[in-house]
Amino acid sequence: MTPYLVSKFQKATLSALIRESFDADFADIFSKPQVSYLFKYLKELKAEGVLLEPDYIDREFLEDFSNYYVKRFGNDGYVCSRLHFFKCPISHNDMDELLLGRPDAKLTAEYLQENYLGFIVVKPLTKTFVGKTCLRVVGEPNLGPGVRKKIARRYDVSLFGIDLYVDSIAFQEQDKVVAACATTAVWTALHGFPGRDVRSVTSCSQITTTALDLEDSSGNGFPNLELSNEQIQRALDAEGLRYHTTQLRERSSDWFADYVAAHVDSNLPIILTGMVYGLNRAPERKFDVVARGGHAITLLGYDFRDGVRSIYMHDDRLGPYARAQIISLKKLLGKDTPPGMADTWVIAISRRSDTGVWEKKAHEFLLPEVSVALAAKKARLAYTYAHTTAQRINVEVDKWMSTLSHVLGIDNQPTSHTIQLVTVSEARQGVLAFDASSQLGSSLVAGEYRLEVTETILERWEQDKIKFLTSHIARWQWQIDFLWGDHRTFRILLDATDIPSGNAVSGVFIFDLIYGRITLGAFKEIMTKLDPPEQPHFYNAFLRSLKRHADDYAGNLQKKYGALRAPNYLKDDEVSDTGEGKNRTTKSFYDPSEKRLRSMFSAISKDRYRNLIWAIGKDGILYVAEDITKPVVLGHPSMTGLQPARIAGEMWCEFDGKKHIWHVNSESGRYSRDYSTPSVYLENAIRKISSIFPTEKFVLGGQRPRAEEAPANTPIKDNIATDPQSNSTA
Template sequence: MVTPIAFDVLPYSPDALAVVLSNEWVDAASTRRKRHFHYFAEYLGSGGESLHAATIVVEKPYLSQSFLDDYADYYARGFRDYPRTCTRVHFFRHAFARADLLAALADPAVGTELWASYLGYVVVKPLPARQIGATLLRPYPATTANRRHYPVGRSYGVNLLGKQLEITTLIFQEQDSNVSACATTALWMAFHRTAGLFQTPLPSPYQITAAARTLFNRHGRNFPSAGLDQTQIGEAIQAVGLVTELRTYRQRWEEWPDEERSVEEQLREQLRGAQGFLYAYLRLGLPILLFVLLDEDPQQGHLVTVTGYRLAATPVPASPEFSLVAHAIDRLYAHDDQMGPYARYSFANDGTLVTPWPADANWATAKRWKTHRRASLYSMFVPITAQVRITYEQVYRQVALFQQLLSPDTVPAAEDVVWDVYLALSNDYKDELRRTRPVTEAPLERLLTTALPKYVWVARALLQQTPILELVFDATDLHTAFYCLLINVFTPLRASLRRALAQARFRQQLLRAPGFDARFLTLLVRDLDLVVPNLPPV
């Protein structure tokens, strides 16, 4: 028997949104009391940064693969006969009626503006709670200043009544406390990206919870799930064939190493370090699992998946050691299963995070929230391939050595230099060189024809946003090796640095600097086509 697909076309409004996000167990009034409703109403609404939805298309029945996986593993085994089909709710920026949609479906020459305005969809699951299923929504619009960046995304194909659409985003869903909690849901979202990036498996939330296995640090049971601890998160990442970069941070109530500086000052410094770490891995498109303590309460832990960031319009703030592009991050965009996709987390001056959660516990009365709950950064997880062996901190330390090159003798306004440090695919790195052309002719040709490993660390020095020098590291090398592959001096710096390195006094000054490896000098001399005797091979 063939089941027809029923669909409705509705003008977008908050009232209509509450109705279409409901099901037979959760009515519109109950939906309105949920934090997800308030988040989606703002995200899809007509505010300045919002998506400005104008039309809703409701499609049912819909077979959601992510729900079917959990249904087969969990819901189908119960006595209660929950349906296995869902409702899918699509959103468009363009206003249209049912007849316009039918015309656009029937004639490829019709409806160009309609299809171009597609914003994505939300799946509504047939459950008595936690009904927000697989969700694909476009991120916030890009700004003219190109301040918003969403590197953690992938292309998803969408079939709407036979029309093939495409949307670039990262999948989202509300946690289902029967088969998962916030940690499992955050991992599920992250694995949607790593599956394409590293060709690793894409387990369902049920399978992720089952793979976590260990119960060493908590009581309870796997299903229904009360959540995962840090050990279990690492187990789940390892189960898909990846390794974990884990960083854990000090809390305000703990003892701090420097008694001469305030705790707030040391918290701000810790947060600056975290910004560098986040940015370095996000640039590759790696999702970062951010574990925060709401209101700095150890019992209020929450895990979100960071998918993007915003750079401040103001200059990069000065740093005690040296400045990074990452220090300009003033907002993170995170898939927060308790709120919605691209939830905004900001950095406060006291070293804490400003969450999108309203301080008022009554979500229904907290519209256009004026005050937000604070959180402290507890830990970060990066699910990454074992091929990447060199860490961000190792590269950071090498960059610190190169600050001595950028003196007033070689670089005017050396104090304004900002470093861009990030992990990249070598092919993407070369594509960037082709587009930006920081050097030309023979130096550029040499870079483009140099064999590089699949993953490289790039540390690029910028002066007024112009590249002047960069170090390229083999991200796959051994920790005990000399893993710097290239030093590239770009056009604005080539002449002055060539003159400086031609002087024996300047070279000796570099070699005497603490921690400076003579092989760096070999790479510099090679890039600048100088002839200097008695340099070590690389």
């Protein structure tokens, strides 16, 4: 037995190694379009070396063999072979040294991995021998949502104990017995689905058997000619997957392009079915359109740069990541377009030339009929709802920004959006990594209009970010990012597990503190102008979400008095056995008080070297208590009940010769820490304190006077007795 064979990657050697796999006289290898395609694909990957692993057991073919081929008289067995491709030349001697573990071996496992391009399984079938194929993705890397992406997953490979891997999506040609094109499309989609282990994907024969078993009127399972759209869906049902089916003839090409980008950006493959038509040039230079029958493919990528809308698909008749173009039939056929079909869009399929370049002229096209987009089991809302919601919001943003740009004299930019289905973890990671601090000080100036990012705006944004990250929301979300020109303005999350009649908006997050706030300003004047409830979008839920945010009491408290802070630390003497604060002088205020602060704390108001402590509670309550230092120190947590609070500090009373004035600061080491703009919160707190005690004067204070700073023998003046504004009840 030959343990393995290596060779230089060439057309002749590739053909010879395939023949060598089973010592069989296959038909002309390169007459198969799949082999020709794979050869050109590998040439583009700059393959130089190929290794034949002659005896390989492929789990999926083993299942196909046991389900059908084992009963075939004269079958060629279940043992496959596998071809491995490298971007570097390799030799038998180098491989032997590596396998023998020689310390001076030229080849290393790391070097092989660096140059590994993937593998092709060769099945022991005379005609349809191209089995599971995983090759490195060709072309540039992914360029971001709405621009360019191809779905790929990691496949681990063990080559004689050498651990390798390749990022790809498995491809194979249909064998016309256990796997028609629809079955192969389902198989490929299962490999591309992110929630499925690639080592446990159901075999083609089992997919076909399941689909036919679930069909009430099904006949013999094999040979299988095709699966209907209903059978495709039943096969996915048996896999425990959710999917969303769309009739594509009702959709525009623009909608379809957005649909493809949204799902591919979400790493979700799409099964596409329709009719294939061949294009032949007639002698009179007219197109001869020939119907070739129904077909199914799996969409796995797109490239929408330079005004060309290309998609990438696994087409079992061609190969992996075959390129096609979304195009109108009028543009494809010109004057030969059938009457009434000028606006019809199709997917034009091209071949690779011998040099590996995609040919400009299509040789056939697919007229799409139905798409089946795979999704997570709990993702009930289809892409349609996210798309229509985004479009509806864009209508208002576009009108608003167009008018505003004209008024301000700035260039108007096109509005757009991108959509992805993400987990809550992925949504939060994208927000967590975003830092808006670099926008501090940036401004938009247009005539007399000026909008600047201040520290207050930045701090409020940071608080909103934390709320966005910590809110309890469902695992699956449709993530919609809105753009105005090149500015990514804001993001909406739609609960993909909700129902069409629900309030699916999970959150709104601003990226651009200038343009994001401007674009959301479009909805301030139309908060109550709701759409009819039967509309297939969540625009009304979006408006209600903005209104809740604007009217949110807790959010308002946070903006005015700072985010909640737990006590920085607690002292044992501040906590009672019941877990409550021990400061018995504490008083709480929600509304204006009938009594004056000086009458409630008369001893403090008489002594400028004694003070009160105060804090704004989590629900907006004002706490005031004596600052007790003897026999034990009872600080701010001893009056708030040891609960989280907002801005907090000290108050003391001084007489200026005419009236008593309360000085207020935010010197609380337990609560008033690490605020970016504590002065703003202190000013708001002073206004609140003044509203509760309207007959008294409160001003911004610095450090309170200390008793040890008083001159010797300085008498303490009775502030109440000499206060001109005092009354008999003071």
